[in-house]
Amino acid sequence: xxxxMTRSRLLALLLLCLLASFAMAQVxxxxxxxxxxxxxxxxxxxxxxxRCLQCQNQTLADSPSDLAADLRREIRAQMKAGKSDQEIIxxxxxxxxxxxxxxxxxxxxxYLLWFGPFVFLLGGLVVLFRYIKQRRDEITELPLTAxxxxxxxxxxxxxxxxxx
Amino acid sequence: xxKYLIPLxxxxxxxxxxxxxxxxxxxxxxxxxxxKPAPTFRLPQLKQPxxxxxxxxxxxxxxxxxxxxxxxxxxxxxxxxxxxxxxxxAVPIYGLNYKDRPEDALGWLGELGDPxxxxxxxxxxxxxxxxxxxxxxxxxxxxxxxxxxxxxxGPVMPDVWEKKILPLVQELNRQ
Numbered sequence: 001x002x003x004x005m006t007r008s009r010l011l012a013l014l015l016l017c018l019l020a021s022f023a024m025a026q027v028x029x030x031x032x033x034x035x036x037x038x039x040x041x042x043x044x045x046x047x048x049x050x051r052c053l054q055c056q057n058q059t060l061a062d063s064p065s066d067l068a069a070d071l072r073r074e075i076r077a078q079m080k081a082g083k084s085d086q087e088i089i090x091x092x093x094x095x096x097x098x099x100x101x102x103x104x105x106x107x108x109x110x111y112l113l114w115f116g117p118f119v120f121l122l123g124g125l126v127v128l129f130r131y132i133k134q135r136r137d138e139i140t141e142l143p144l145t146a147x148x149x150x151x152x153x154x155x156x157x158x159x160x161x162x163x164x
Numbered sequence: 165x166x167k168y169l170i171p172l173x174x175x176x177x178x179x180x181x182x183x184x185x186x187x188x189x190x191x192x193x194x195x196x197x198x199x200k201p202a203p204t205f206r207l208p209q210l211k212q213p214x215x216x217x218x219x220x221x222x223x224x225x226x227x228x229x230x231x232x233x234x235x236x237x238x239x240x241x242x243x244x245x246x247x248x249x250x251x252x253x254a255v256p257i258y259g260l261n262y263k264d265r266p267e268d269a270l271g272w273l274g275e276l277g278d279p280x281x282x283x284x285x286x287x288x289x290x291x292x293x294x295x296x297x298x299x300x301x302x303x304x305x306x307x308x309x310x311x312x313x314x315x316x317x318g319p320v321m322p323d324v325w326e327k328k329i330l331p332l333v334q335e336l337n338r339q
Contacts, residue, residue, distance in 0.1 A: 026235040026263045053193070053298035066263065067298055070289045095296040097196035 031069040039079045046085055047072060050092065051100050059102060195296060195315040202229075202306045203294035207284035210261050210269055217258070217284040219310065226336045228257045228329070229304040230280070230320070231292060233264040234272035236300040242319030246279035249325055255305070255333040259283030262292050262300050305329060307336045 033040050044061060050071070052063030060068050071092070078088050092100050104110045144152075197203075206218040219229075230246065232239045250257050259280035261269045266285060273283075286292050295304065298317075305314040314332055316324060 026233060067289075070263075070293060074290075074293055094196060094200075095294060096298065097193060097296070099193050 026066060031072060034076050034080065036080070039076055042079055042085065043072065043075055046075060046088065049089075049102050051102050053096055053100065193298070193317070195312070197296055197312045198315060200312055202304070202310050202312050203291070205284070205286075205291040205294065207260075207286055207291060210259070210266060210273075210283040210285050211278075212282075213266070213285070217282055219306070222258075222306065223310055224308050226255055226305070226307055226333050228255045228333075229260055229295075229306060230257055231260045231262050231295070231297050231300050231302040231304075232283075233262045233300050234268040235264065236262075238319045239301045240276075242301050242321065243276055243279065245320065245322060245325065247277065249320070249329075250279045250281075254330055256281055260291065260295075261285050262297065263287070263289045303329075305332055305336070308339065 047061035048059050050060040052058045052060050052065055052068040054065040054067050055063050060071055075088055098104055106114050202219050204219055206216050209215045209217050261283045301319055303316045303320050304312055307313050
């Protein structure tokens with residue numbers, strides 16, 4: 001009895017989910033590969049360079065989102081119309097900004113992003129070298145006195161005797 | 165003393181940067197289209213499919229384009245407020261019905277009411293690509309010369325309306 005109740009409840013829940021997904025349906029984009037293998041190859045290469053704006057950490061190539069499908073369709077259409085990869089990238093950045101590029105362009109806005117790590121590395125090296133130099137300066141070499149030399153020779157002589 | 169203060173200072177700088185990072189919304193991208201001409205389009209109207217609507221029709225007016233869809237969850241949050249904004253007469257609000265089946269869209273408006281002067285149907289999302297739409301709802305304020313002056317991603321809640329949109333449209337209307 002109890003078991004049956006949970007089962008019917010589960011079924012109701014499942015139905016509800018299904019209904020909800022129907023209600024949410026958006027117009028699906030046909031994401032059909034083009035029959036031109038050259039276009040598909042270019043698309044595959046280009047879409048790895050582009051960000052899906054809905055999921056943000058996926059490329060346009062990997063994203064299952066609807067917007068990504070729309071953009072793939074758009075790119076195919078533009079390739080078919082004879083647009084170069086550069087022109088397509090320009091088209092997309094005009095609309096979505098540089099954020100759509102997975103590898104941001106080197107521009108004054110992105111200098112910090114591109115060169116920041118090297119600046120930090122350089123800073124780290126400077127600190128490291130200064131530290132090493134400082135430590136080396138702290139070590140003062142004392143020349144051996146005659147007495148030190150005599151003691152050292154005595155020690156060496158005694159150790160030679162032991163090993164012999 | 166300085167030896168200990170420098171790492172502490174660096175740490176505090178890092179904390180400030182990370183704290184600012186936390187308060188920013190990574191979903192919100194700066195629009196590339198601000199201060200650019202609004203992309204032109206001519207699309208059928210949702211309620212009168214034999215008539216069209218174009219951004220060109222709005223030349224000489226400050227207006228708001230609101231991208232919505234019946235499948236869009238956040239659009240529901242925004243929807244009741246759109247009536248108030250429209251009623252205030254501050255700015256005429258037009259809809260862009262984004263990747264929606266017209267019957268779903270009409271059903272949604274029938275159920276919740278229609279705050280828009282009219283909605284244009286962007287069935288395949290092609291116009292939305294021109295506008296750089298990446299998530300509904302999105303709202304654009306377009307000035308008299310047809311230039312996009314503001315883009316807001318996400319529902320236009322009353323605080324956004326009062327702080328961002330209202331002052332801007334008032335200023336644009338004075339121009």
